[in-house]
Amino acid sequence: TRHDLSKYKKVSIQKAFLEGGNPNLWDFYWMYQLQQEAPRPKRIICPREVENRPKYYGREFHGIISREQADEILAGVEGAYILRESQRQPGCYTLALRFGNQTLNYRLFYDGKHFVGEKRFESIHDLVTDGLITLYIETKASEYISKMTTNPIYEHIGYATLLREKVSRRLSRTKNESRKASVTSEENTPVEKITSLVRRAALTQNDNHFNYEKAHNFKVHTFRGPHWCEYCANFMWGLIAQGVRCSDCGLNVHKQCSKYVPNDCQPDLKRIKRVYCCDLTTLVKAHNTQRPMVVDSCIREIEARGLKSEGLYRVSGFTEHIEDVKMAFDRDGDKADISASIYPDINIITGALKLYFRDLPIPVITYDTYSKFIDAAKISNPDERLEAIHEVLMLLPAAHYETLRYLMIHLKKVTLHEKENFMNAENLGIVFGPTLMRPPEDSTLATLNDMRYQKLIVQILIENEDVLF
Ligand SMILES: [Zn+2]
Numbered sequence: 165t166r167h168d169l170s171k172y173k174k175v176s177i178q179k180a181f182l183e184g185g186n187p188n189l190w191d192f193y194w195m196y197q198l199q200q201e202a203p204r205p206k207r208i209i210c211p212r213e214v215e216n217r218p219k220y221y222g223r224e225f226h227g228i229i230s231r232e233q234a235d236e237i238l239a240g241v242e243g244a245y246i247l248r249e250s251q252r253q254p255g256c257y258t259l260a261l262r263f264g265n266q267t268l269n270y271r272l273f274y275d276g277k278h279f280v281g282e283k284r285f286e287s288i289h290d291l292v293t294d295g296l297i298t299l300y301i302e303t304k305a306s307e308y309i310s311k312m313t314t315n316p317i318y319e320h321i322g323y324a325t326l327l328r329e330k331v332s333r334r335l336s337r338t339k340n341e342s343r344k345a346s347v348t349s350e351e352n353t354p355v356e357k358i359t360s361l362v363r364r365a366a367l368t369q370n371d372n373h374f375n376y377e378k379a380h381n382f383k384v385h386t387f388r389g390p391h392w393c394e395y396c397a398n399f400m401w402g403l404i405a406q407g408v409r410c411s412d413c414g415l416n417v418h419k420q421c422s423k424y425v426p427n428d429c430q431p432d433l434k435r436i437k438r439v440y441c442c443d444l445t446t447l448v449k450a451h452n453t454q455r456p457m458v459v460d461s462c463i464r465e466i467e468a469r470g471l472k473s474e475g476l477y478r479v480s481g482f483t484e485h486i487e488d489v490k491m492a493f494d495r496d497g498d499k500a501d502i503s504a505s506i507y508p509d510i511n512i513i514t515g516a517l518k519l520y521f522r523d524l525p526i527p528v529i530t531y532d533t534y535s536k537f538i539d540a541a542k543i544s545n546p547d548e549r550l551e552a553i554h555e556v557l558m559l560l561p562a563a564h565y566e567t568l569r570y571l572m573i574h575l576k577k578v579t580l581h582e583k584e585n586f587m588n589a590e591n592l593g594i595v596f597g598p599t600l601m602r603p604p605e606d607s608t609l610a611t612l613n614d615m616r617y618q619k620l621i622v623q624i625l626i627e628n629e630d631v632l633f
């Protein structure tokens with residue numbers, strides 16, 4: 165029976181997997197064993213010389229032959245395969261493969277790699293191996309697979325309790341120490357080994373973290389050695405591209421399971437290499453802060469020594485010095501030293517803050533909401549316009565909203581010193597409009613037309629910062 169573990173004792177499973185503690189261990193072994201049992205590919209070589217054989221195919225290519233002839237060559241052997249050229253459409257190639265006592269024919273493609281579906285393979289042998297595993301598992305476990313996602317382990321993990329304290333300690337340390345220091349000290353501790361699943365379980369218990377939603381950043385991944393899905397706890401089968409991995413937190417799941425995973429990605433600092441050019445929500449979640457720490461640091465510095473500086477935010481600082489601040493943040497995180505002793509010119513700091521906003525892959529005012537903001541700005545009745553802006557603000561992701569709110573409170577303070585710095589809400593709108601919002605499509609014409617509305621949005625937000633509360 166499928167729950168007889170003794171049968172599979174010899175199966176060598178990666179150490180990390182066993183340490184991870186899979187709650188569906190029995191089903192995992194069962195599916196793993198199915199993969200081991202899948203028919204192996206048997207290449208049937210063409211005995212004669214074949215003309216016009218594409219150079220990327222080997223002697224398993226039999227030239228132009230009919231389905232019936234292919235069927236005969238395969239002789240009912242499970243896993244046997246040949247390649248043939250279509251009689252009706254020369255130049256089209258077919259993989260004929262025996263599985264489940266029938267000959268299956270797949271249209272075969274090549275673009276530097278071989279494929280019949282989504283997965284791309286280096287060799288025909290790999291493609292057939294993976295195909296046979298998939299066919300075998302989907303045949304033997306079809307009912308099980310269809311139910312796999314209905315009882316996920318994802319929401320109720322009880323085995324993380326022991327690690328919880330360690331992780332909370334790690335998180336609070338991350339908050340108070342430099343990014344560099346926390347990464348180094350982590351490297352030799354057992355905490356390093358915990359899975360993203362355990363990390364998340366710990367986080368849901370942690371009061372320190374800000375409850376921003378963040379979608380996972382799943383990319384197709386080829387796993388070395390047996391891996392289990394951290395959503396359904398089942399084996400991830402196949403030769404390559406067995407599942408997807410989140411590049412921000414390292415969560416590993418089946419592709420079909422990825423659709424069900426909630427937007428609760430908790431990025432791992434080790435995977436987040438930079439501060440600039442990093443997605444805003446990803447950055448604040450990785451650093452466990454309310455807002456990007458660049459924003460807090462720069463604003464703190466500007467309010468401490470720059471509010472009366474003439475042309476604040478309008479005057480630009482030396483580009484090299486601004487790049488230097490950017491590098492310092494990327495390298496040292498919130499420990500970056502931007503004090504007057506190193507950067508006496510406050511315009512370097514304002515420049516670094518503006519650059520941070522410009523470098524965001526998704527602007528503070530997101531691409532999704534851009535046109536709604538522009539439409540709201542076009543309303544001529546001021547009360548209706550404010551109401552419309554208020555409604556669109558509610559559509560911003562929470563971390564973006566919070567960052568915008570904080571910046572507007574700061575810019576309001578800047579305008580209170582207009583007598584000294586000559587900056588009012590309109591001037592600041594000209595500077596920050598295009599910095600905080602960019603049209604989703606890069607069209608020079610649209611940008612030119614929208615500029616006055618971009619300015620107006622920022623101006624209105626500064627003048628009515630209470631709309632952001
Ligand atoms: Zn993630």
Ligand SMILES: [Zn+2]
Nearest residue numbers: 393396418421
């Ligand atoms: Zn799964």
